[in-house]
Amino acid sequence: MAAMSARWPAELNRVGEQHRPAWSGEFSRPAEAIAADICGAPDKWALFLDIDGTMLDFAATPDKVRVPPGLGVTLGRLTRSLGGALAIVTGRRILEVDRLFMPFVPVASGVHGSELRSEADGVIEFLAQPITDASSLAIQAIAKRHPGVVVETKGAGVAVHYRAAPHAREALDAQLQSLVDTSGRSLIKLDGCSVIEILPCGFNKGTALETLAALPLFKARRPIMIGDDFGDDPAFAAAERLGGFGLAVGRPRANRSRIEFEGPANVRSWLANLADCLD
C-alpha cells in the first residue's frame, strides 16, 4: 500500500487517529482518514470523480472499458448520502458517462470542463464551440500516418489514442503540437495515459471543478477530487484552493509524489465502503 507522503497535511493525521474506520489496512492512510471524516460529517464534503484509470480500468479503446456490476448503484447511493454533492469530472462526453453508468445520471463535467450538467438528470450545456471541421480533419490526417492510432472526436475536443501504437507517441506529439501552434491559441494539447488530447483553450478539469463547486449543491463543502492523470492536476489544485484535497490513483508520475490509491479496484472498494458507512 502506498505510504503517506510527508507533504500530506498534518490535519489528516489527526482525523485518521480520531476516526480510524473499520476497513483500515486496505487503503492508504489519507484515503482512510478522508473516508472517516466524510462518514462523520457527510454534509461538509463533496466528491469529484474522474472515470478512466480512476474508477474504471483502461481498455484497448475507450468504448471497450468494462463497468463492474454495482458501480453505478454505489455512486447513486453515495450521491444520496452526500445530499447530491457528487460529480463526475472526466475527459469523456457526458453522454458517454450516462451510457457507462445507466441508470445513474449524475451531475457531471465532460470533455475537460467544456460540457456541464449541473443537475442530476438535467440538460447538458456545451460551454465551448465544437472543434472545427478543419482541425478535426487535420487531426484525422495526422493519425492516419500511424497504424493502430485511434481518433475519438468528442464535441469541443479530440482524443488521439496510441495505446495500440506506443512507438508513435513521439511523432504524434510533435505533429499535434505543430497543429496546436497554428491554431491561433484556440486549442491546447494535453498529454494523458496513452492518449494526446486536443482541447479548447481555457477549459480544463480545474475550471470544471470550480464551476461545479460553485453550484448550490456543492457550495460550502470541501471538495475531494480523485483522479489518475496529468489532466487531473488542475482539479487537484482547485480542490486544494477550495479547502479540500486531491487524491491520486495509480503509478507515480514525474510531477506527482502523492499516490493515495493503488488503482481503480482500490478506488471502487473505497467508494463501496464509504457508501456502506454512510447508509
Ligand SMILES: [Mg+2]
Ligand atoms: Mg483518468
